[in-house]
Amino acid sequence: MFHVEQSSQAISPMEENTPKQDLVNKLPQKPGVYQFFNSQGEILYIGKAKNLRKRVSSYFVNALPSSFKQEALVKKIADIKYILVGSESDALLLENNLIKEYKPKYNILLKDDKTYPWICIRNERFPRVIQTRTYLTDGSEYFGPYTSGLMVKTLLDLIRQLYKLRTCKLSLGEKAIQNGKFKRCLEFHMGNCKGPCEGLQSSEEYMQAIVQIREILKGNYHQVITHLRQLMELYAKQLMFEEAAVIKQKIEILEKFKGKSTIVNPKINNVDVFSIIDDENFAFVNFLKVVNGAIVQAHNVEIQKVLQEDKRDILGYVIFDLRERFKSDAKEIIVPFQPLVSLPDLITVIPLRGDKRKLLDLSMRNAFSYRSDRMSFRADDKWSQQESMVLSKLQSDLRLKTTPYHIECFDNSNLQGSDPVASCVVFQSTKPLKASYRHYNIKTVRGPDDYASMQEVMGRRYRHLLEQGEELPDLIIVDGGKGQLNAAVKVLKELNIYNKSAIISIAKRLEEIYVPDDPVPLYLDKNSTSLKLIQRIRDEAHRFGITFHQHKRSGNQLKSAWNNIPGIGENTRNRILSTEPDPEKLRSMDQEELKRTIGSRAAKILLNYFKNTEDHP
Numbered sequence: 001m002f003h004v005e006q007s008s009q010a011i012s013p014m015e016e017n018t019p020k021q022d023l024v025n026k027l028p029q030k031p032g033v034y035q036f037f038n039s040q041g042e043i044l045y046i047g048k049a050k051n052l053r054k055r056v057s058s059y060f061v062n063a064l065p066s067s068f069k070q071e072a073l074v075k076k077i078a079d080i081k082y083i084l085v086g087s088e089s090d091a092l093l094l095e096n097n098l099i100k101e102y103k104p105k106y107n108i109l110l111k112d113d114k115t116y117p118w119i120c121i122r123n124e125r126f127p128r129v130i131q132t133r134t135y136l137t138d139g140s141e142y143f144g145p146y147t148s149g150l151m152v153k154t155l156l157d158l159i160r161q162l163y164k165l166r167t168c169k170l171s172l173g174e175k176a177i178q179n180g181k182f183k184r185c186l187e188f189h190m191g192n193c194k195g196p197c198e199g200l201q202s203s204e205e206y207m208q209a210i211v212q213i214r215e216i217l218k219g220n221y222h223q224v225i226t227h228l229r230q231l232m233e234l235y236a237k238q239l240m241f242e243e244a245a246v247i248k249q250k251i252e253i254l255e256k257f258k259g260k261s262t263i264v265n266p267k268i269n270n271v272d273v274f275s276i277i278d279d280e281n282f283a284f285v286n287f288l289k290v291v292n293g294a295i296v297q298a299h300n301v302e303i304q305k306v307l308q309e310d311k312r313d314i315l316g317y318v319i320f321d322l323r324e325r326f327k328s329d330a331k332e333i334i335v336p337f338q339p340l341v342s343l344p345d346l347i348t349v350i351p352l353r354g355d356k357r358k359l360l361d362l363s364m365r366n367a368f369s370y371r372s373d374r375m376s377f378r379a380d381d382k383w384s385q386q387e388s389m390v391l392s393k394l395q396s397d398l399r400l401k402t403t404p405y406h407i408e409c410f411d412n413s414n415l416q417g418s419d420p421v422a423s424c425v426v427f428q429s430t431k432p433l434k435a436s437y438r439h440y441n442i443k444t445v446r447g448p449d450d451y452a453s454m455q456e457v458m459g460r461r462y463r464h465l466l467e468q469g470e471e472l473p474d475l476i477i478v479d480g481g482k483g484q485l486n487a488a489v490k491v492l493k494e495l496n497i498y499n500k501s502a503i504i505s506i507a508k509r510l511e512e513i514y515v516p517d518d519p520v521p522l523y524l525d526k527n528s529t530s531l532k533l534i535q536r537i538r539d540e541a542h543r544f545g546i547t548f549h550q551h552k553r554s555g556n557q558l559k560s561a562w563n564n565i566p567g568i569g570e571n572t573r574n575r576i577l578s579t580e581p582d583p584e585k586l587r588s589m590d591q592e593e594l595k596r597t598i599g600s601r602a603a604k605i606l607l608n609y610f611k612n613t614e615d616h617p
């Protein structure tokens with residue numbers, strides 16, 4: 001808590017005939033926070049100062065404004081108020097709180113409106129360990145916040161692997177348990193809970209697990225592993241080998257998880273690292289949190305400059321804000337230079353060499369990378385606006401509930417019923433996401449049955465997404481007419497996701513668009529951006545499927561032809577096909593290249609076969 005020495009005081013509103021120097025001279029020479037107001041009583045700017053009179057006078061006396069924005073600010077100032085505090089650090093805290101509350105036009109603001117997840121150990125008997133985005137002062141313990149949802153999921157999965165904690169919301173009072181008020185649930189029978197609701201697990205045993213979980217969430221894996229090793233040795237001495245094996249498995253899980261952390265130096269413990277780079281209009285700050293020699297948290301922020309702020313001032317502001325937001329209790333910070341603001345409760349280190357310098361360099365590389373990403377984003381912003389217009393038009397034309405940012409399209413491919421395959425292509429914001437493209441060999445359908453093939457492929461695709469917890473598309477496009485659409489809709493209904501993703505089909509002959517529960521097709525204008533986007537996605541799915549189909553047929557023809565080559569057995573044939581499945585490439589190779597590709601013996605046999613046969617495989 002900061003100490004406020006004196007309540008808010010106002011200096012009389014400025015008048016054109018009142019010398020500004022006289023006005024500023026009324027300010028005390030003490031630390032505090034000042035506020036500039038316009039003639040409408042709106043806050044223009046909030047600042048802190050070690051010496052209020054000296055700092056505020058710099059805006060008006062014996063100094064030209066450092067920018068047009070600062071000149072505009074000074075012209076608009078009609079009133080000044082200030083709050084005295086006990087120290088410069090108290091002024092920093094109060095300034096930070098007031099800026100967040102009033103968001104003045106001329107103050108820099110961190111561009112970060114997200115609510116980040118926390119891991120919470122609930123304040124209750126037999127505490128639950130849960131994820132939350134709401135920080136409450138209810139006596140519970142909160143760890144984080146985490147900038148990566150994946151990190152939260154990974155930690156919670158690790159905890160559930162190591163410890164059998166309850167997930168129910170029952171109020172497990174001691175008397176209620178003794179009176180048999182509760183019954184074991186499915187989680188107990190699945191082995192995920194030890195049944196404290198029926199007194200099958202004591203509070204002492206349960207809290208031992210919570211103690212270890214608390215250390216894991218703090219990043220103190222070494223202490224937990226040491227404790228588990230001692231417990232394992234104790235069980236082994238008492239010939240409790242099954243219990244010792246369970247503990248050993250926990251140690252292996254923890255060691256594996258620990259190995260994924262970025263290790264710097266085990267001697268560097270509980271340190272915050274900050275770096276900053278800036279240009280004329282923006283500053284970019286990277287934050288790394290180091291616990292027991294491992295980086296356990298990383299975060300970037302972008303700041304838009306308003307009054308050409310000095311990066312030393314910006315760094316101090318961001319350090320204070322991020323440490324408050326991430327509830328950091330580190331006593332040491334590593335920075336590239338001394339911030340302008342005084343941070344008396346912290347040890348400030350500006351390393352020139354050694355492991356701490358390497359940490360600072362790593363943070364700086366992250367800051368440069370973040371700036372590059374943000375610059376690319378701004379360069380693409382114009383194109384992003386065009387994309388949004390196209391997707392909004394598509395939403396309107398198809399009468400969709402949401403904007404279709406994530407679109408997936410399916411296409412079947414076969415030639416006279418042979419080698420049936422299917423393809424799925426993925427587009428995000430009108431752009432192909434090729435890493436998410438998928439090929440499918442048809443496994444359960446015999447003969448040329450497009451409807452059954454479509455059902456198999458879509459079933460496999462969306463069962464997998466549901467099992468992996470991945471997001472479903474906003475729009476699904478099926479290549480075909482009403483029949484293919486009905487087959488696809490049936491799959492979505494069986495998976496209970498029919499209302500979670502919109503679906504249409506497009507027929508090639510007249511480019512009719514079919515939607516569920518409507519026998520009359522929709523005809524979009526041939527020049528509309530909506531139809532062009534749908535056609536582009538459909539054509540990409542067809543291209544991707546045809547390429548795979550041709551590749552598979554070539555491989556099958558080659559394999560079939562090689563069944564009759566003397567000296568080429570099944571193992572050799574499979575090895576050649578796995579090395580180079582394209583027959584045309586093999587046929588075009590000279591003797592030396594063929595030897596390097598498939599080996600001397602197989603190359604000799606193939607060359608003789610190519611010479612003595614008219615039709616090469």
